Amino acid sequence: MDIMKVEREIPFLDLTKDPKDLEEGSDGWKCLSKKVREACEEYGCFQVKYNKLPTHLGEEMFKASKELFDLPDEIKVKNLNSKPYYGYIGKIDAVPLYESLGIEDATTVDGARTFAQQIWPDGNPVFCETVNSISNKLYDLELLVLKMVMQSFGAEKYYNSYVESNNTIVRVNGYKAPHSNDLQMALAPHTDNSSLTVLCQESQGLEVLSKEGEWLRVAPLPGAFVVFVGEALKAWSNARLHTAKHRVMTNGDRQRYSFGLFLAPKEGAVIEIPEELVDKEHPLLYRPFNYMDYLNYYASNLHMDNVLEVYAGV
Ligand SMILES: O=C(O)CCC(=O)C(=O)O
Numbered sequence: 001m002d003i004m005k006v007e008r009e010i011p012f013l014d015l016t017k018d019p020k021d022l023e024e025g026s027d028g029w030k031c032l033s034k035k036v037r038e039a040c041e042e043y044g045c046f047q048v049k050y051n052k053l054p055t056h057l058g059e060e061m062f063k064a065s066k067e068l069f070d071l072p073d074e075i076k077v078k079n080l081n082s083k084p085y086y087g088y089i090g091k092i093d094a095v096p097l098y099e100s101l102g103i104e105d106a107t108t109v110d111g112a113r114t115f116a117q118q119i120w121p122d123g124n125p126v127f128c129e130t131v132n133s134i135s136n137k138l139y140d141l142e143l144l145v146l147k148m149v150m151q152s153f154g155a156e157k158y159y160n161s162y163v164e165s166n167n168t169i170v171r172v173n174g175y176k177a178p179h180s181n182d183l184q185m186a187l188a189p190h191t192d193n194s195s196l197t198v199l200c201q202e203s204q205g206l207e208v209l210s211k212e213g214e215w216l217r218v219a220p221l222p223g224a225f226v227v228f229v230g231e232a233l234k235a236w237s238n239a240r241l242h243t244a245k246h247r248v249m250t251n252g253d254r255q256r257y258s259f260g261l262f263l264a265p266k267e268g269a270v271i272e273i274p275e276e277l278v279d280k281e282h283p284l285l286y287r288p289f290n291y292m293d294y295l296n297y298y299a300s301n302l303h304m305d306n307v308l309e310v311y312a313g314v
């Protein structure tokens with residue numbers, strides 16, 4: 001008899017089951033918070049179903065993404081930003097299929113407009129509307145995850161100031177078709193530098209490295225999102241939370257699209273581990289550090305593994 005190999009998967013959490021689960025302090029909420037924290041500790045990520053986000057919004061976003069990536073290169077490169085990883089990324093020899101654009105403060109009307117005016121002479125109001133609505137929903141989901149994690153660490157008093165010291169950036173990713181049957185590395189393994197990332201992939205390709213060193217495929221479930229812990233929140237948590245390396249592998253003749261909302265510390269924000277997360281079993285691992293200085297250090301040391309440990313480790 002054949003023994004079927006069951007593929008391991010990252011945790012899946014359904015937030016749409018019972019509306020009471022999302023009532024802060026309810027039993028359902030406490031139970032979900034525990035699961036969220038455990039997923040962030042063990043995997044550094046999880047898939048989640050979240051009903052505040054109607055599927056048509058995701059479809060509109062993918063349609064807009066396709067139009068964006070069909071534009072000539074000389075237009076796309078107009079998406080400039082002085083901060084590293086906030087603007088156009090592409091034409092990288094190691095990952096020639098990958099292209100990405102960044103929309104800073106995508107939750108605000110001004111943020112979406114600033115981006116759209118870089119790309120379209122008329123500022124594409126329809127695109128702005130789509131980006132604003134979707135990023136606000138994804139932002140709500142990130143805040144929910146952040147609150148659950150902080151509460152379960154008994155560190156909820158830091159929630160408001162943490163939220164205030166962060167802003168958002170949407171990255172829209174396009175991967176050219178590899179035109180090969182063999183899987184190609186479309187995006188190299190990395191961890192995100194954000195506090196949290198919520199990602200939506202239109203088609204398969206995303207893989208996550210487990211703590212056991214196994215690449216786990218993440219299936220694109222309809223209406224589901226992938227939440228990743230980023231280096232900023234890992235640092236804040238005194239490395240109680242894990243950051244998972246992930247990559248994109250593609251083959252065939254189809255382009256691939258994804259987009260993500262990154263919650264990340266603002267310019268000037270300092271990451272400092274709260275005393276609630278330091279004890280005998282969890283000695284202090286990082287000194288307080290300026291996030292943007294860390295990000296610039298990261299950008300100029302791309303060959304380095306464990307940049308956070310090197311930059312801020314004590
Ligand atoms: O396209 C994907 O599925 C992954 C994108 C990603 O990891 C990123 O933008 O940081």
Ligand SMILES: [Fe+2]
Nearest residue numbers: 190191192246
């Ligand atoms: Fe990523």
